[in-house]
Amino acid sequence: MTAPQELTADPHQDGVDAAVTAARRVIESLLRAGSGSTAEMGRIADQLNSVADNLDEHAPAMNQRMVDMWAGEGTTRHDPVTGPENAIAPPLQLIGQSDGSVRGVLTLGLPYQGPPGHVHGGISALILDHTLGVANHWAGVSGMTAELTLRYHRPTPLFEPLTITGVQTGVDGRKIRTSGAVTAGGEVCVSAEGLFIAKHLPRPR
Numbered sequence: 001m002t003a004p005q006e007l008t009a010d011p012h013q014d015g016v017d018a019a020v021t022a023a024r025r026v027i028e029s030l031l032r033a034g035s036g037s038t039a040e041m042g043r044i045a046d047q048l049n050s051v052a053d054n055l056d057e058h059a060p061a062m063n064q065r066m067v068d069m070w071a072g073e074g075t076t077r078h079d080p081v082t083g084p085e086n087a088i089a090p091p092l093q094l095i096g097q098s099d100g101s102v103r104g105v106l107t108l109g110l111p112y113q114g115p116p117g118h119v120h121g122g123i124s125a126l127i128l129d130h131t132l133g134v135a136n137h138w139a140g141v142s143g144m145t146a147e148l149t150l151r152y153h154r155p156t157p158l159f160e161p162l163t164i165t166g167v168q169t170g171v172d173g174r175k176i177r178t179s180g181a182v183t184a185g186g187e188v189c190v191s192a193e194g195l196f197i198a199k200h201l202p203r204p205r
């Protein structure tokens with residue numbers, strides 16, 4: 001039996017990960033502030049643009065950055081679900097379980113809102129697509145999403161711990177079947193069935 005294993009990148013406390021954590025805070029704070037805020041938004045916009053100018057000035061060329069992003073064969077640090085370098089990632093950390101499934105827990109705030117006080121359905125789809133993909137990696141046969149079928153059983157709450165699961169259920173030639181769910185308080189909010197096809201796009205070199 002395989003021991004549980006962390007399958008997603010561990011966020012660092014410093015470097016770009018720390019800056020990204022601050023950026024996530026800014027995204028959340030802007031949304032929290034809204035148009036009724038008494039903060040000086042013109043000055044804030046100037047400050048944020050100046051931060052972005054500084055980052056752009058010191059960034060490597062785009063093709064070099066793409067190569068760096070895909071260096072190594074391990075976990076990604078840039079993806080929009082688990083990536084500690086991606087400010088739009090919640091980020092979710094996934095653990096491969098001994099039973100072959102993957103599992104993670106996260107709490108989503110205002111940037112991910114759809115219906116009042118609840119998670120946007122597209123965000124659940126994003127998280128589940130990625131989680132099913134990681135479940136395929138953990139199972140040893142992976143591919144690209146060909147179909148993703150979602151069932152939204154009940155609204156998914158913001159501000160509460162959500163458990164995200166995924167497991168590969170079958171492989172037939174190049175066709176891979178995988179399922180998963182988002183649960184809150186032990187109740188399934190969203191379930192997913194995915195068909196993946198064993199195919200990988202070449203990594204930038």
Ligand SMILES: CCCCCCCC(=O)SCCNC(=O)CCNC(=O)[C@H](O)C(C)(C)COP(=O)(O)OP(=O)(O)OC[C@H]1O[C@@H](n2cnc3c(N)ncnc32)[C@H](O)[C@@H]1OP(=O)(O)O
Nearest residue numbers: 129130132133134137143144145146147174175195197199
């Ligand atoms: C760790 C990181 C995790 C990341 C997880 C993120 C996963 C993603 O989001 S991937 C991005 C989203 N997906 C995509 O962009 C995929 C776009 N689509 C494609 O590239 C292609 O259509 C692809 C790869 C799905 C299949 O193309 P191709 O490799 O040419 O397969 P093809 O030969 O047409 O079909 C193979 C078999 O699959 C079947 N198949 C292909 N697509 C579908 C489909 N949508 N529905 C049902 N069956 C399908 C075919 O009928 C065929 O079956 P059979 O062998 O029985 O005849």
